Amino acid sequence: MSTMTLAMRDSKTMLRRNLKRWMRYPSMTVLLIGMPIVFLLLFVYVFGETLGAGISGAGGGRADYIAYVTPAILLMTVTSAIQGTSISVAMDMTEGIVARFRTMAIARTSVLIGHVIGSLIQTMLSIAVVLGVALLIGFRPAAGPVEWLALTGFLLLLSLALVWLAVALGMVCKSVETASNVLMPLVLLPFLGSGFVPTESMPTVLRWFAEYQPFTPIIETIRGLIMDTPIGDSAWQAVAWCVVTVVGSYFWARKLYNRDPSA
Incomplete structure (x- = not known):
């Protein structure tokens, strides 16, 4: 078999290993899916009427606010789900299993690829669950087929x-x-952005x-796509941030995984 075929086979094995870990825990x-749902229900049913009136004017209310806050909750769903990724990777690194993998005749990248693909599956399922809850409590997106595909x-x-x-x-x-807390700033950052209130309402x-x-x-990109509203420069800025993070984090993770364990 070719090197690529072997790498794909090993990655599938590692993916299956991570999926089985979910079923065991x-x-x-x-917990990771429940936190965004709790925030969604809290902000919609406790603060929604008041914040909706503040955002949309006197005629606004809970229905307007759920349309405003759902994009931020979807982002929080992603940041919450990846906490599990960090914990799983840290478990592998600290419990010695990675040292064992390094001695085996498997593709070195397959361990990381298994974590990444497994986490992507978990994250997208989490988004679907949270979006389903938002629809049940009154969220009405305006996106068409093209916008849903882009989203x-x-x-x-x-x-x-x-x-x-x-x-x-996690490495x-x-x-x-430590891994369970290291990503907490990413969970909090949506509160310090345009996720829950417009930035215009904040101190300078x-x-x-x-x-x-x-x-x-x-x-703003998620909001524009799901509500079919103008996005402006936010789209290319958001994509640029994501691409830079993907490239930088990939090479960082690969360097950490390939380093000398005794260093």
């Missing part, structure tokens, strides 16, 4: 970027406990940060 998956592609690119970042950070962490310094941090154009 379903509580982690439920799916963009969410895949975003998930790929953050999954590779989670893989790299940096010296313990599983915070507004400057919110407008130029990477998650704001990402949120």
Whole structure:
């Protein structure tokens, strides 16, 4: 068999290993999916009426706010799901299984590829579940077939970027406990962007940060695609952030995996 065929076979084996891990630890998956749903219900049913009126004017309310906040919740779904990736990678690195893999006749990249593809599957399923809950409580997207296709592609690119970042950070962490917290800033960043309130309502310094941090154009791109509203420059900025993150995180993760274990 060719080198490519062997690498694909080994990657499938590692993917199957990660999928079986999910089935053995379903509580982690439920927790990672449950957090965005809790935030969605909290903001829609506790703050939605007031914030919706503030965003859309006197005639606005909960229905307007759910349309505004759902894109941010979808982003939070991705950032929540990749916490599981970081934890899984840290478990492999700290429990010695990776050292064993290094002694086996398998493609070195297959270990990382298995984590990445498995995490992408988990992340996209999580997005589908959270979006389903949003539809059940009144979210009504305006996207057509083209917009849905573009949104799916963009969410895949975003998930790929953050999954590779989670893989790299999981290898940096010296313990599983550290890995469970290292991605927490990514969960909080949507709050400091345009995810929950417009940046225009923020104080000057915070507004400057919110407008130029990477998650704001990402949120605006998701919002524009799913609600079929103008996106402007946010689209290319969001794609650029994702591409830079994918490339940088991939080479970082590969370097970390290939380093001398005794170093």
